[in-house]
Amino acid sequence: MAKKKKPTKIEPKKPRFQSAKAFLENRQTQTTFGLFLAIFAIFLLVAFTSFLFSWETDQSELTEFTNKSSNVKNLLGKIGHSLSNFFMYKGFGIAAFILPILIFFTGIYLLLQVHLKKIRKSWGWGILGMLWLSILTGFFTKAGSLLSGVVGFEMNNYLQKFLGKTGVLLLLIFGLLSYFAIRFKINAHHISKLLKRKEKVIGQTSTDSEKNATQNDPVTQKTEELSLKPNESIEKSEFELSVENLQPTIKNYLGKKEPKKEVALDIETPPEEDVEIAIEKIVEEKTESENLSDKLVKDFGEFDPKLELGTFKFPTLNLLREFNESISIDQEELEANKNRIVETLNNYKIGIAQIKATVGPTVTLYEIVPEAGIRISKIKNLEDDIALSLSALGIRIIAPIPGKGTIGIEVPNKKATMVSMKSMIASTKFQNAQMELPIALGKTISNESFVVDLAKMPHLLMAGATGQGKSVGLNVILTSLLYKKHPAEVKFVLVDPKKVELTLFNKIERHYLAKLPDTDEAIITDTTKVVHTLNSLCIEMDNRYDLLKSAMVRNIKEYNEKFKTRKLNPENGHQFLPYIVLVIDEFADLIMTAGKEVETPIARLAQLARAIGIHLIVATQRPSVNVITGIIKANFPSRIAFRVTSKIDSRTILDSSGADQLIGKGDMLYSGGNQLVRIQCAFVDTPEVEKITDFIGSQKAYPEAHLLPEFLGEESGTSLDININDRDSLFKDACLVIVRAQQGSASLLQRKLKLGYNRAGRLIDQLEAAGIVGPFEGSKARQVLVPDEMALNQLLDNEKK
Numbered sequence: 159m160a161k162k163k164k165p166t167k168i169e170p171k172k173p174r175f176q177s178a179k180a181f182l183e184n185r186q187t188q189t190t191f192g193l194f195l196a197i198f199a200i201f202l203l204v205a206f207t208s209f210l211f212s213w214e215t216d217q218s219e220l221t222e223f224t225n226k227s228s229n230v231k232n233l234l235g236k237i238g239h240s241l242s243n244f245f246m247y248k249g250f251g252i253a254a255f256i257l258p259i260l261i262f263f264t265g266i267y268l269l270l271q272v273h274l275k276k277i278r279k280s281w282g283w284g285i286l287g288m289l290w291l292s293i294l295t296g297f298f299t300k301a302g303s304l305l306s307g308v309v310g311f312e313m314n315n316y317l318q319k320f321l322g323k324t325g326v327l328l329l330l331i332f333g334l335l336s337y338f339a340i341r342f343k344i345n346a347h348h349i350s351k352l353l354k355r356k357e358k359v360i361g362q363t364s365t366d367s368e369k370n371a372t373q374n375d376p377v378t379q380k381t382e383e384l385s386l387k388p389n390e391s392i393e394k395s396e397f398e399l400s401v402e403n404l405q406p407t408i409k410n411y412l413g414k415k416e417p418k419k420e421v422a423l424d425i426e427t428p429p430e431e432d433v434e435i436a437i438e439k440i441v442e443e444k445t446e447s448e449n450l451s452d453k454l455v456k457d458f459g460e461f462d463p464k465l466e467l468g469t470f471k472f473p474t475l476n477l478l479r480e481f482n483e484s485i486s487i488d489q490e491e492l493e494a495n496k497n498r499i500v501e502t503l504n505n506y507k508i509g510i511a512q513i514k515a516t517v518g519p520t521v522t523l524y525e526i527v528p529e530a531g532i533r534i535s536k537i538k539n540l541e542d543d544i545a546l547s548l549s550a551l552g553i554r555i556i557a558p559i560p561g562k563g564t565i566g567i568e569v570p571n572k573k574a575t576m577v578s579m580k581s582m583i584a585s586t587k588f589q590n591a592q593m594e595l596p597i598a599l600g601k602t603i604s605n606e607s608f609v610v611d612l613a614k615m616p617h618l619l620m621a622g623a624t625g626q627g628k629s630v631g632l633n634v635i636l637t638s639l640l641y642k643k644h645p646a647e648v649k650f651v652l653v654d655p656k657k658v659e660l661t662l663f664n665k666i667e668r669h670y671l672a673k674l675p676d677t678d679e680a681i682i683t684d685t686t687k688v689v690h691t692l693n694s695l696c697i698e699m700d701n702r703y704d705l706l707k708s709a710m711v712r713n714i715k716e717y718n719e720k721f722k723t724r725k726l727n728p729e730n731g732h733q734f735l736p737y738i739v740l741v742i743d744e745f746a747d748l749i750m751t752a753g754k755e756v757e758t759p760i761a762r763l764a765q766l767a768r769a770i771g772i773h774l775i776v777a778t779q780r781p782s783v784n785v786i787t788g789i790i791k792a793n794f795p796s797r798i799a800f801r802v803t804s805k806i807d808s809r810t811i812l813d814s815s816g817a818d819q820l821i822g823k824g825d826m827l828y829s830g831g832n833q834l835v836r837i838q839c840a841f842v843d844t845p846e847v848e849k850i851t852d853f854i855g856s857q858k859a860y861p862e863a864h865l866l867p868e869f870l871g872e873e874s875g876t877s878l879d880i881n882i883n884d885r886d887s888l889f890k891d892a893c894l895v896i897v898r899a900q901q902g903s904a905s906l907l908q909r910k911l912k913l914g915y916n917r918a919g920r921l922i923d924q925l926e927a928a929g930i931v932g933p934f935e936g937s938k939a940r941q942v943l944v945p946d947e948m949a950l951n952q953l954l955d956n957e958k959k
């Protein structure tokens with residue numbers, strides 16, 4: 159639409175006109191412009207009409223345009239007069255009246271948002287008409303006449319020099335006839351038909367005998383018949399019909415040397431010269447001048463996922479506590495540490511060229527430039543000795559500091575400074591973070607706020623011995639997201655086997671939590687539900703991949719952008735996809751009770767879920783290899799280690815030592831792939847979290863928590879008539895374990911076969927059905943009914959018969 163209006167302004171290749179284009183396509187702009195054109199057209203019309211009567215008297219005033227004392231008679235003043243003078247006198251004479259008409263309709267079309275294709279055509283014809291009319295008027299008038307205007311007269315004059323008067327006249331006639339021919343699609347047939355119609359009218363007044371003669375003339379009769387509309391029936395006498403059938407229609411075609419095939423096909427058609435083919439009017443298929451989704455966006459604006467909770471208010475900063483966070487630099491402490499470092503290194507014959515201290519919230523980094531020729535590994539090997547001589551816990555030596563040619567020695571401060579959540583949330587870095595899921599973790603050693611994007615991580619593994627700040631860390635992550643993301647944009651799935659850590663988030667269930675259908679509590683505390691939820695998330699993941707595929711995008715961000723700009727039809731199942739953050743506290747506990755049943759879906763999610771916006775945060779107290787298995791580790795490139803008790807644990811989490819030298823209380827190492835960063839985790843207290851969840855919880859919420867797809871897990875069957883073919887693939891192994899141990903317990907199977915509780919329970923049921931173990935006996939293990947392996951084999955063989 160706008161293309162026509164101002165083509166130069168919306169040149170699509172030039173992105174700098176993007177905003178101008180948006181401005182021109184804006185509904186309000188178009189309405190205003192349309193109104194302007196309509197009013198301007200009326201202005202011109204009045205001015206032109208008035209000009210017809212006043213032009214001669216007003217002519218002298220033209221030079222006095224700015225002179226206030228001079229007046230014109232034109233109803234629309236000097237401007238009206240000047241415009242009329244320009245378009246009529248100097249332009250096209252009375253033909254200029256076409257101009258306001260064209261402008262008026264353009265304005266109306268813009269107002270009504272009608273397709274502008276038609277008006278484009280009208281402008282073409284209008285301008286041609288204006289030229290033609292002005293030449294015509296110029297033909298009959300003298301120079302200086304208002305009828306033809308200067309343009310009309312001059313053009314006429316010019317043409318006459320080449321074509322002569324008669325030539326110009328013929329040209330004008332030709333112009334007029336071609337106009338009718340093109341515009342109204344008039345051809346020779348129409349004219350002949352018209353003439354015949356006239357004849358017919360005359361015929362109606364003639365005598366009966368004449369009428370019969372006409373009827374008997376098959377040619378006339380046929381023409382008339384065909385010129386009738388198809389639904390107009392005419393009664394024919396038998397005579398007429400027989401005459402019609404007798405017509406040797408083929409001869410006419412042969413005479414015209416039509417190709418044989420066509421003759422054969424058209425053999426039934428009446429004589430050609432009289433047949434008029436009714437050409438169905440070509441209906442031009444409606445086209446849209448702009449992309450429909452653009453139009454939708456223009457009319458309704460972009461889709462706003464936040465609209466349903468449009469009044470939602472983000473938690474305010476004053477809900478968070480303030481601490482005294484100014485780091486006090488203890489000059490004496492610094493000096494003493496420096497002296498001891500220099501001394502210790504000198505004892506080992508390591509000379510120092512330069513030393514620099516950076517005081518962080520919990521540790522101070524001494525950056526050392528050793529003298530030339532000193533081997534870095536030598537310093538690294540002296541780590542324990544230096545720590546001893548500095549008599550401090552948690553010395554960490556970074557040799558060399560990546561990206562710098564220096565060696566770092568981190569020494570804990572005597573007095574650690576707390577990093578409050580408030581300072582993190584208020585930091586410009588967090589506030590201005592253009593991230594999908596920004597997390598304000600804490601402050602680095604150089605006191606910089608450390609903000610990371612969970613969406614880029616894309617999953618986070620968190621470990622640390624008990625009491626070192628893991629739960630606080632999880633709360634920091636969740637709080638960061640609550641301060642930055644609208645309930646429509648992110649949903650949490652919380653797994654908390656300890657049942658205490660994340661309970662506070664229950665208050666925001668209908669805002670931020672996701673849960674399985676038909677469950678009461680959104681926060682998951684029992685293992686069976688965890689397995690179901692993980693499998694349900696896998697289904698959600700598959701569904702989301704299908705959506706991405708059908709939308710032809712690569713990730714959730716592109717998908718949501720496409721959805722927002724209304725390029726995806728909700729009727730085809732498309733919807734705005736919120737990010738899903740799955741938080742699992744006490745992962746070790748889960749792995750112990752459910753084993754592979756949780757490991758497999760977690761690994762699957764971790765491997766595939768990044769593109770579709772499902773992110774995992776897994777926390778564990780026990781960073782042993784049977785909890786953080788290779789498969790889990792491989793899929794969690796981002797890891798956080800709080801203080802752990804051994805170097806081995808540190809290696810399990812970070813693939814390097816260091817976490818064992820941390821000082822606890824939120825002191826942590828963050829590994830985002832290849833580099834370790836020491837961070838003092840922000841501190842958020844339970845009362846603070848409570849205030850935030852209260853603040854959010856008291857606001858208008860969705861009717862229910864975000865529902866995950868239903869997962870129909872195979873519940874542990876209790877029916878004893880289990881089909882042999884439906885048995886678990888590990889049934890044989892389970893039989894052997896039970897018979898050998900002579901103990902019918904599910905936990906034995908769990909341990910020996912590394913199974914989850916559910917599966918082990920199912921196996922026991924199958925064993926009972928097969929008569930290998932006895933019925934359930936409360937807390938006691940079931941009785942084993944098969945004494946040894948031989949008896950077992952016999953039993954199983956008998957079953958097959």
Ligand SMILES: Nc1ncnc2c1ncn2[C@@H]1O[C@H](COP(=O)(O)OP(=O)(O)OP(=O)(O)O)[C@@H](O)[C@H]1O
Nearest residue numbers: 623624625626627628629630779823824839840841
């Ligand atoms: N970032 C921090 N800044 C200051 N103190 C902290 C920080 N994080 C934790 N602490 C202190 O450590 C204590 C224990 O933290 P937290 O409850 O997070 O430990 P945890 O690792 O979750 O322990 P557990 O595994 O037993 O639940 C807190 O009560 C607090 O006093």
